[in-house]
Amino acid sequence: MKPSGSVAYAGGVSTALLTDQYELTMLDAAIGSGRHERPCVFEVFARRLPNGRRYGIVAGTGRLLALIEQFRFGDDELSFLQHNSIVSTTTIDWLANYRFSGTITGYREGEVYFPGSPVLIVEGSFAEAVLLETLALSVLNYDSAVASAAARMVSAAGERPLAEMGSRRTGERSAVASARAAYIAGFSATSNVEAGRSWGVPTMGTAAHSFTLLHDSEEEAFQAQIDAFGPSTTLLVDTFDVEKAVDLAVKVAGPELGAVRIDSGDLAAQVATVRAQLDSLGATNTRITVTNDLDEYAIAALRSAPVDSYGVGTSVVTGSGYPAAGMVYKLVAHQDDAGEWVSVAKKSTAKATVGGHKAALRALDAGIAHTESIYQAAEGRPDVEGRDLIVDLVVNGSADARWLGHDGTLAARNHRAQAVAELPDSAFGLSRGEPVVPTVYR
Amino acid sequence: MKPSGSVAYAGGVSTALLTDQYELTMLDAAIGSGRHERPCVFEVFARRLPNGRRYGIVAGTGRLLALIEQFRFGDDELSFLQHNSIVSTTTIDWLANYRFSGTITGYREGEVYFPGSPVLIVEGSFAEAVLLETLALSVLNYDSAVASAAARMVSAAGERPLAEMGSRRTGERSAVASARAAYIAGFSATSNVEAGRSWGVPTMGTAAHSFTLLHDSEEEAFQAQIDAFGPSTTLLVDTFDVEKAVDLAVKVAGPELGAVRIDSGDLAAQVATVRAQLDSLGATNTRITVTNDLDEYAIAALRSAPVDSYGVGTSVVTGSGYPAAGMVYKLVAHQDDAGEWVSVAKKSTAKATVGGHKAALRALDAGIAHTESIYQAAEGRPDVEGRDLIVDLVVNGSADARWLGHDGTLAARNHRAQAVAELPDSAFGLSRGEPVVPTVYR
The missing domain is CATH 3.20.20.70 (Aldolase class I)
Structure with a gap:
């Protein structure tokens, strides 16, 4: 069923053009090369916290899930792309049926995060997942920047x-x-x-x-x-x-x-x-x-x-001086032609990343966090006392209702209180310092 | 005719709740005191430019005019206000028929501005005009912050x-x-x-x-x-x-x-x-x-x-370090019971303002700006060589089509080029300094 016009997906307007054009051109070229259906894993993480902050707060997830449901190409969106020759007619046809049908896992909204924390993990074909890059980052970067600053004000007050x-x-x-x-x-x-x-x-x-x-x-x-x-x-x-x-x-x-x-x-x-x-x-x-x-x-x-x-x-x-959280959306793994998973990562100097489909836990000692432990999901959870951080957000295209709307917002607020309560006291200093919990890749 | 639901004013969704609650409570109390129909003039201006900037660029005006057309209270908006007892039933009835019917003048989009420049002047009853405060500031403060930073990059490039x-x-x-x-x-x-x-x-x-x-x-x-x-x-x-x-x-x-x-x-x-x-x-x-x-x-x-x-x-x-332009929306004049205009202004120390319905011109010498001249509109334009800065934006509730949509955006871009070309060379230094043109109130 092809949607018509540009309105009314899950009660809202289409969010499909809230994207950088390169996502559409990458899709177009990948359809051409036949690589667009490769199963992929993309990961959202921050390379670092804003200068001297001790921890960050994930926010925006509940909003993002709703906006992904509205990420549909109606006639208005398609005709703009066609009229401006942004993608080929083959790609236009593909987009007309687009609806994200993959799986998204990640940190709960309201969770504390540190450098490298896999805040959002998007699994789907390259074609399906690449299109969500800008929307995911716009929402998470802005909302997390605000929540991270706000959390400092809350502890100061x-x-x-x-x-x-x-x-x-x-x-x-x-x-x-x-x-x-x-x-x-x-x-x-x-x-x-x-x-x-x-x-x-x-x-x-x-x-x-x-x-x-x-x-x-x-x-x-x-x-x-x-x-x-x-x-x-x-x-x-x-x-x-x-x-x-x-x-x-x-x-x-x-x-x-x-x-x-x-x-x-x-x-x-x-x-x-x-x-x-x-x-x-x-x-x-x-x-x-x-x-x-x-x-x-x-x-x-x-x-x-x-x-x-x-x-x-x-x-x-x-x-409070850092209006964007600096999170990035990176391809970390894809299947090759033999169906084997291949970890991938950018290798160049300043922006090198760690490949692979990861998971994370917050190691605790007497209820207090001491390590952000990130591991390759395929290798299994290390035997460490701590709290698992990855939850289901979207399963086979369906958003988990626990994170949506008024209830999801309140749940995030309550979860933030619990997650912040696990931090050592040094988390609440306002002066600059290192992240209060170090990130360790296993 | 009462709008129904929350959708479809001028092709968009209602913007009526994109406001701070105090505008609604002020309206409510003013309806109670009978002062809500007093003719008023509100003015948008910046007290200062961001630290060391030499000039600012007004942006957002064309977007704002479209959003004001969508500033209508449908059943969804009214039932939220009623259900949460934010305003009285009398006020709910008043809001059901709300549509801005006043006049807005101000600087063209793309215009250069300085401290005190009356960027937007909203004339209407207190009730009509007070409701637009937050929407006007959200749009102008964000868009002008971006445009003002972008203009520096353009000259650097x-x-x-x-x-x-x-x-x-x-x-x-x-x-x-x-x-x-x-x-x-x-x-x-x-x-x-x-x-x-x-x-x-x-x-x-x-x-x-x-x-x-x-x-x-x-x-x-x-x-x-x-x-x-x-x-x-x-x-x-x-x-x-x-x-x-x-x-x-x-x-x-x-x-x-x-x-x-x-x-x-x-x-x-x-x-x-x-x-x-x-x-x-x-x-x-x-x-x-x-x-x-x-x-x-x-x-x-x-x-x-x-x-x-x-x-x-x-x-x-x-x-680029200043994500909000710092513009404010202030009541500068209202009519008294005798129908005479009264200039008003906050008097307290750090945030004192200049009252009265103002106009502005940019005084030029051989085509180069040297003074931002702000005067009381009722006293008439001073006899000075220069360019008048105030144009009609909305007349009796109707937005001037020149500033809307694709054409309005292009017109703003072209106007910016002309306005920037009038600035003295010292405007384009990146180091901190005073506004390149001083503001003089006559």
């Missing part, structure tokens, strides 16, 4: 909740992915409404400076907000003068005021002053939330200040 | 063409935006196929290392590629040993081989060696393209090497 508020600092669809990835990494909520709908991430938000400026006075604005949401709302107190605004906020809302938000200035000093002022006004349960260009270092610096919660924007959605 | 190849290093939809923004900034082509379809960006791509590794030998792989695309194709020569691969490439394709691509190693030295080797084999017209983690500095460093073209990935799609 300790028990205090973090809200992701960076939608305006990344592409409009990346914003949704980012909200989801930060939630997986331990953030409590997001300002992004679509992330609430699509992925079940708790959403929050009250008012910006424009709301105060719209009204004829700050008092009128505060009263309008209290009228709409009750005194438990969060009032933004830095539009004009923080001290006056805090007085006014408590006057209008009463001492049961939920929270005040501060979005500018020297936060450590400001927060202490506002806390004292709130307490003196009897608003001892009113919380203080801060939102001014925070990153993991600023959050750590506020540890001794009486902050109740943080809103984080730019730094989380841009991976 | 001189006459040599640049291809954008970074799809795998940014979110899967941001990848499309990125390809488009780089094209507007002067790149020649992209690897991203969807950017070709959606925006008319020329696409390119041949083969990755996996194609060579799939075959039983490098020779078999090269032959397969030549068979499919002819000798004018680009062969990737660094899978095993560059020198042997170059010999083989010319042996298989003949001296009419189109190009070789090098993706690793010390490029300056490597390129010179490969050039000499190709010439000695008679392949004097075979071009050399390089693609290994390039940014504007690496491109400039290769100025004296015999490179014919560059492929740029990570650094362009992540804004």
Whole structure:
């Protein structure tokens, strides 16, 4: 059955052109050489962690599985390829029936990863598997960059909740992915409404400076907000003068005021002053939330200040200096004409890789990780105490429902908490260092 | 007419939830206070350029106008908001009929901008205009970050063409935006196929290392590629040993081989060696393209090497260190109850802004820009030689067709070339400095 138009695969639009053109031209040439049906194994891994990070968090897997289901070529996609002579008519016909029917295994979403960890393993014919390279990397590289940065903020914040508020600092669809990835990494909520709908991430938000400026006075604005949401709302107190605004906020809302938000200035000093002022006004349960260009270092610096919660924007959605996780998608094995598996790898100097279909376990001692152990799957699991890291994600073309949608997102968040709890304490330092667990190839 | 479901506004899916929740709660509270219909002016501007950049390039405008047409609340969007009690039923009813009916003016896409430039000016009721804050910023901040970085690479590359190849290093939809923004900034082509379809960006791509590794030998792989695309194709020569691969490439394709691509190693030295080797084999017209983690500095460093073209990935799609342009969306004026316009601005220390509905011109002397002149629109254009910067983008809810689709993208690319040509030579230094043209508020 040939799909028509470019819409409506698994409820979404086609993702088939979200690819680098070379995947299509490689397919075309491989069909020509007759090699396109060779069974292959591709692997996604990161050569290294961003400069000085101690560990990374895998994110994006659940999104990727849904996008792979929508990776179908309808008439619109095919006619673009044909009209622009990107591939031959033989290949157009082949693509019309494309649907990934292979198997994908890998790390669970929310899992901790290290250099070389085989985060995703794609098994299928060359033709089927090569087409997923760019989509897989776009999703995993962005989402994992955000989750890896977010995890550092979560440990810097300790028990205090973090809200992701960076939608305006990344592409409009990346914003949704980012909200989801930060939630997986331990953030409590997001300002992004679509992330609430699509992925079940708790959403929050009250008012910006424009709301105060719209009204004829700050008092009128505060009263309008209290009228709409009750005194438990969060009032933004830095539009004009923080001290006056805090007085006014408590006057209008009463001492049961939920929270005040501060979005500018020297936060450590400001927060202490506002806390004292709130307490003196009897608003001892009113919380203080801060939102001014925070990153993991600023959050750590506020540890001794009486902050109740943080809103984080730019730094989380841009991976706090490392906006792409640097994962690559490499052919590691294929069958030869005799049906034997051949390990393959690029040999040139700076980017040499380790071939072969691999598996991985995290070796543990008293529940604490000490080695990322990567081995050739065909040689069998080494007899080591530890946790197996590879799970089924897609089996014969069908995505495992455990990893999809709202439930999959929540499962990833819970798994992240467990995986991070296995790391030694040195994982949580913010200064630069080596990966906290060394990778060993067996 | 109430839209149904969440699909199919102007051919796309609803963008209405690509927003921070506070825009909806502000709307809700403003409906409560009766202030939601006050005529307002919001302005998008950047407080500063990224550290040491000399100018920025506005990008994303054409995409944003299309996304605003899809900013409609269907049953799916409304039921999410209702089910989660994000806004009141009164507000749900109001949103069901929402369609932006105001006016948007601003800088043309592809225009040069400086700190304070009023890049986008949104006029409408508070209710209508406040909802667009996050969408406008997501699009403009990401696309302008990419275009601003790309423009530096374009000037560093001189006459040599640049291809954008970074799809795998940014979110899967941001990848499309990125390809488009780089094209507007002067790149020649992209690897991203969807950017070709959606925006008319020329696409390119041949083969990755996996194609060579799939075959039983490098020779078999090269032959397969030549068979499919002819000798004018680009062969990737660094899978095993560059020198042997170059010999083989010319042996298989003949001296009419189109190009070789090098993706690793010390490029300056490597390129010179490969050039000499190709010439000695008679392949004097075979071009050399390089693609290994390039940014504007690496491109400039290769100025004296015999490179014919560059492929740029990570650094362009992540804004070369500055992945978000830092633009903000601020209420600058509203009408009071008497129908008089009131300028408004946040007063607190670090983030004070200039209120009022502004316009801008770029003052020129003999065709070269010397001042970004920003003035209050109501006071009239100053009598200064220069180019007016504000154009109509959306008039009474209808987007100006000149800025949309393939044509709009090409128009933005052409405009960028003209706008950049007005800049003084000091704009093109890569070292850090002040904005090349000072901003003056009149």
